[in-house]
Amino acid sequence: MTDRAYTWGAATSTGMDLAALLPSSYDDPAVPTPLLQPIGGNPHLVRLDISREATATVASCQQHLIALADAYGTDSDHYRDAAASWSLQLTALISAPNGVRRVLHPDGPLSLYVSTDDAGHYGIVFEPLTRHCTVAGCHAVTAAGDQWQPSRPDAVVIDHEHQPSHPADGPQPGRWNTRL
């Protein structure tokens, strides 16, 4: 019973209530001692602390996904890639190894930083997709000022009207990656 109450953080008070009801001793020495520890020794609760600032960043990330869906559609690669990468990061956050306490901090408008009590840390970083030409064989990208340029010094750029992967004034496509 206390095992189950643990999930709600009520194991101690429930245990004290039960102890008050139980007889102080049993006459039958053949009664087996009940198992009082959680099976496997693993804690019932996984702890994840989120700073107040980080909750705002998490909300911003969700808003960014909504903006991508509104601008490019829920069937678009821009939305689906971003949403899948965000979902993977959240799943990794809540399925961390037992016994490691994590704290989530903001780290930029759409990025987060996870610190752990075993001195480990990693970033959940939104990495923007470079705005590039989608025509096969053309390796043009836009730089600051929206000027087209080769993606590398030796990259092939076709002399044509480039087809941008996304508009310069739309929400920024990208994906959330783990950065150690």
Ligand SMILES: [Zn+2]
């Ligand atoms: Zn092009």
